[in-house]
Amino acid sequence: MDEQREMKVKNRTMVRTMIITITVFIVLGFILMVTIGVVQNKPLQQKYKYGIVLDAGSSHTSVYIYEWPAEKENNTGMVQQKHACNVKGKGISSYSDKPTLAGASLKECMDEACEAIPVHRHSETPIYLGATAGMRLLKLGNKSASEEVLKSVGQFLQTYPFSYQGARIITGQEEGAFGWITVNYLSNNFGKASTTFGALDLGGASTQITFVTAKVESQDNTIDFRLYGNDYHLYTHSFLCYGKDQVLKMSLSKSINSKHGQTDIIALEDPCFHEGYNVTMTFQSVFNSPCVGRLNLTQNTFTHVGLGKWSECHTVVRKVFQKSECKYSTCSFNGVFQPPVHGNFGAFSAFYFVMDFLNLTAGSLDKAQSKLQEYCALPWNTIKKMYPHVKEKYLAEYCFSGTYILTLLEDGYNFTSDNWNYIRFIKKIGESDAGWTLGYMLNLTNMIPAEAPDKPLLPYGGYVTFMLLLSFLILSLCLLAYKCFCRPTGSGQRDVI
Ligand SMILES: Nc1ncnc2c1ncn2[C@@H]1O[C@H](COP(=O)(O)OP(=O)(O)O)[C@@H](O)[C@H]1O
Numbered sequence: 001m002d003e004q005r006e007m008k009v010k011n012r013t014m015v016r017t018m019i020i021t022i023t024v025f026i027v028l029g030f031i032l033m034v035t036i037g038v039v040q041n042k043p044l045q046q047k048y049k050y051g052i053v054l055d056a057g058s059s060h061t062s063v064y065i066y067e068w069p070a071e072k073e074n075n076t077g078m079v080q081q082k083h084a085c086n087v088k089g090k091g092i093s094s095y096s097d098k099p100t101l102a103g104a105s106l107k108e109c110m111d112e113a114c115e116a117i118p119v120h121r122h123s124e125t126p127i128y129l130g131a132t133a134g135m136r137l138l139k140l141g142n143k144s145a146s147e148e149v150l151k152s153v154g155q156f157l158q159t160y161p162f163s164y165q166g167a168r169i170i171t172g173q174e175e176g177a178f179g180w181i182t183v184n185y186l187s188n189n190f191g192k193a194s195t196t197f198g199a200l201d202l203g204g205a206s207t208q209i210t211f212v213t214a215k216v217e218s219q220d221n222t223i224d225f226r227l228y229g230n231d232y233h234l235y236t237h238s239f240l241c242y243g244k245d246q247v248l249k250m251s252l253s254k255s256i257n258s259k260h261g262q263t264d265i266i267a268l269e270d271p272c273f274h275e276g277y278n279v280t281m282t283f284q285s286v287f288n289s290p291c292v293g294r295l296n297l298t299q300n301t302f303t304h305v306g307l308g309k310w311s312e313c314h315t316v317v318r319k320v321f322q323k324s325e326c327k328y329s330t331c332s333f334n335g336v337f338q339p340p341v342h343g344n345f346g347a348f349s350a351f352y353f354v355m356d357f358l359n360l361t362a363g364s365l366d367k368a369q370s371k372l373q374e375y376c377a378l379p380w381n382t383i384k385k386m387y388p389h390v391k392e393k394y395l396a397e398y399c400f401s402g403t404y405i406l407t408l409l410e411d412g413y414n415f416t417s418d419n420w421n422y423i424r425f426i427k428k429i430g431e432s433d434a435g436w437t438l439g440y441m442l443n444l445t446n447m448i449p450a451e452a453p454d455k456p457l458l459p460y461g462g463y464v465t466f467m468l469l470l471s472f473l474i475l476s477l478c479l480l481a482y483k484c485f486c487r488p489t490g491s492g493q494r495d496v497i
């Protein structure tokens with residue numbers, strides 16, 4: 001009996017030791033499996049693809065390089081800006097007198113692009129050039145010069161090892177719509193039930209407004225997209241000549257015209273420039289655009305004299321918007337249909353540069369107006385001392401540009417104090433600049449599918465780890481069951497724990 005009891009005790013001790021050993025092994029195995037699962041599923045050296053878009057704007061050209069993980073082309077939010085380069089000098093439309101030099105002006109930035117993209121990807125990297133309002137204006141004023149400029153940049157780009165996809169003037173509608181796509185793609189708004197942002201783009205020669213709306217009364221202002229399984233019905237309009245540089249020309253020309261005939265124009269007093277500002281300008285520099293009428297004058301130059309009076313400036317700037325005629329239910333200005341603005345807006349490019357400089361990106365509309373009034377009243381000498389490193393052309397114009405922006409948004413697009421805070425002034429979203437270029441590339445490379453790709457239940461890494469754990473658990477249980485229930489005891493009985 002004692003022997004039997006001893007045997008039983010021994011057996012029990014053995015079983016316990018075995019259970020502990022098994023448990024230790026299970027835990028160790030478990031840790032091992034998870035480690036292997038995680039290490040195995042750690043992203044391998046990512047393979048990236050690239051695309052290049054040149055934004056040939058009215059004031060300057062920028063070269064943007066985008067990159068995305070090769071295997072995730074169609075997932076939303078995967079394309080990011082890798083590099084941006086600002087071409088030195090003015091925009092390509094400024095080469096109208098010497099079009100053959102337009103191409104070579106891009107050299108430095110294009111060489112940078114060659115460095116930034118791995119050599120083995122060069123030949124498959126698409127490159128696009130899109131020109132905006134500066135070239136639209138040149139085309140209106142001198143069609144053959146605009147064609148020569150495009151030919152020059154096109155030929156130059158083809159000397160690079162990338163996959164050349166063309167150089168063209170994009171339409172104002174495309175500029176607006178692709179800006180809208182960029183902002184919403186980067187904000188991850190597609191493929192979700194979430195609403196989208198409207199897009200406000202201000203350039204030197206044109207400005208665009210784009211937002212989702214239910215009803216568009218004018219066919220010229222409609223664009224429909226189906227993206228990631230959702231339908232988007234867009235209102236968009238691009239105002240040629242309503243970029244900030246052209247509006248300055250229009251406003252100066254109006255003042256010159258109102259003086260013309262009275263006396264010789266020696267000094268042109270301007271409430272939108274700071275007191276003490278005094279610069280000699282040529283009439284040619286004001287009247288060299290299709291946005292302003294012609295003027296026959298014997299004089300070549302005049303003195304542009306600042307007064308620094310914001311309220312008067314506001315009155316002058318308001319005059320560039322024609323608000324009286326509208327054949328639709330609602331208009332923005334110049335008889336252009338626009339539904340009432342609603343929802344959030346992202347305002348970028350010069351909207352951002354100017355509002356950021358003036359510290360007006362947050363706060364109410366009233367506050368923005370009073371702060372701008374104070375800023376415009378500062379003498380030019382003080383301004384120059386306050387900002388010694390800011391480009392003088394920009395610095396001289398911030399009072400005017402800020403006034404134009406507030407007026408465009410309030411009187412032009414009909415934003416009010418109530419919805420002012422729905423406008424977010426943005427430069428970048430994540431790593432990427434807000435602008436039309438990313439949307440343009442996504443569209444031309446078909447990287448935004450109409451239907452959302454089917455999503456697996458779990459991400460790949462999670463799936464593998466889960467399956468490993470599950471199989472290990474099942475295996476351990478089987479093993480444990482076998483050991484505990486099937487092992488014959490010394491007395492021929494089955495040992496029950
Ligand atoms: N730091 C800055 N401060 C103020 N304005 C700026 C700054 N950087 C760029 N801009 C202005 O932004 C505008 C950009 O317009 P651009 O894209 O070249 O023209 P468009 O889109 O009309 O073809 C220009 O008026 C340029 O002067």
Ligand SMILES: [Ca+2]
Binds near residue numbers: 058204
């Ligand atoms: Ca632009």
